[in-house]
Amino acid sequence: MTTGVFFHKVFSQEDWVIIGNKFKNFPQVMEHALRLPNVKLFTPQKVSEELLLKVHSPRLVQDLKESWYYEGASYAVGGCVEATEKIVSGEIDNALVFSVAAGHHAGHNSAWGGTYASCAGPAFLNARQRFGEIKFAILDTDAHHGDGTRELFLNDAHVLHVCFCGWNRVEGGGSKVCVDVGWKTTDEDYMSKVRQEFISRVREFKPKMILHNLGHDTCQGDYGDRGLTPDFFPQLVREINQAAKEVCQGRYLIVTHGGARADVAEYIFPKIIEILAVAD
Template identity: 45%
Template sequence: MKQTGIFFLYLIGERLSDFPQGLEGILDKPNVHFYEAFYEVTPTPEELLLKVHSPRMIEGVKQTIYYETALYSTGGTVQAAERIWRGEIDSAFVFTGSGDHHAGRDYFGGGCHFNGAALAIANLRQKFGARRFAILDTDSHHGDGTRDIFRDDEGVLHICLCSQNHDDGTNVDIAIPYSISDDEYLSRLEAEFTPRVAAFKPEIIFWEFGYDATSGDYGSKGLSPDCHLKIARIVSRATEDVCQGRMVAILCGGSRRDIARYCIPKIITCLAE
């Protein structure tokens, strides 16, 4: 069994109002560790923000009502990756309240105010000298902010399953139509993601997970709720093969409470197996 951390923020809105109650049974497992904002999870410091985002962008976020939520959301991601790197846990699931992957170096939007994966990578580089990272984005929408930050960074492999095709080596987009079967989606993921991360050999993998691609949600690609568990298994196998199971799953898009309540506990259980 893996030691798995859950990084939780109460400022996460209506879509996740069934949590943490929805994790009943999971939190009782001895290999699952719960880290709560304001206690175990601390906000991202401004000096780290400045390694990823411009001063103008940070000041813009400060003028919104989401500033504190964004600090603690990304703080959870930063600390999840650091605890994994130190060997305290093997994997993590991070609940976020202000998104992640639409926040670029000099802009924010789409419910994303700071970029947690980018901040976690900056922190690992600064503190531990980590060099190679992979980011998989299975949200329905393109991770434009993450791409903006890492476009010219040869130490980061960014793979995004979205609505377009692109491949320049470390920036990879895999086109997914707005009506696709689970089997076809998983086949494309296996064919594109697994061999690329095996060749790239990242030291840790970040999975930007959005359940908005589920049938009936706002970014529907026609996927069933069970498809996300199968994605988690593929990602988990890849991390075992290439980076000793080091993975941070970051919650991104999705709006329906029932889908979240169904998917997220299954994914966390998978991470902890």
């Protein structure tokens, strides 16, 4: 049992668009969790431009290359690509991948909201190039709709995308689902929606791996506040980790997403590593 943690020191050195400098005290705050015997810290490599160009338009990639956050985004996407490959190949069981400037608002030709390159797009494409056609499930529990990810996989029946946002919608032949969590919810109500709308579907879908866009912008006092408490996030991971063990031999990749509260990030991510690393 091995848990990979993918973190690059540049993530702690900038004030990133939307999420700010929430990783300023990382990786130090994860020190205890990183010393657990099953945990391995990886320094990600930059994603190749060639792989980015298979997912994004030349114009988007050019704009990204000219931006100050290109380096951060490259390491974030690179970490996601490498972690997915290692999980699918069996080198590691699960992973926590830190991300800045990359994520679910990046589609083929447009990107906004602090995420300027896709994580899932290059990661899945690379894994499929190496290991053949693979089914993936994406769970998106950031406060906002994952529009970029939805666009990239809309016609891909081998990707289940369940997004917890602000409306109810089913598209893409049933494999693309949005769930309205309401503007004010509770830990219990949100979790029961995740069980109903994601865990039940993922059991049917039987993916090779679950990729989880874990935003904590839904936390009380953050910019996407839906009323959740900091303790919600480790509990969510505990239940998804159990589901992953049940349906896909524990293959579970978490990518950090929205949320600007550094105290919440510092509280939840060490706990999340411990949950991933401790087999039960």
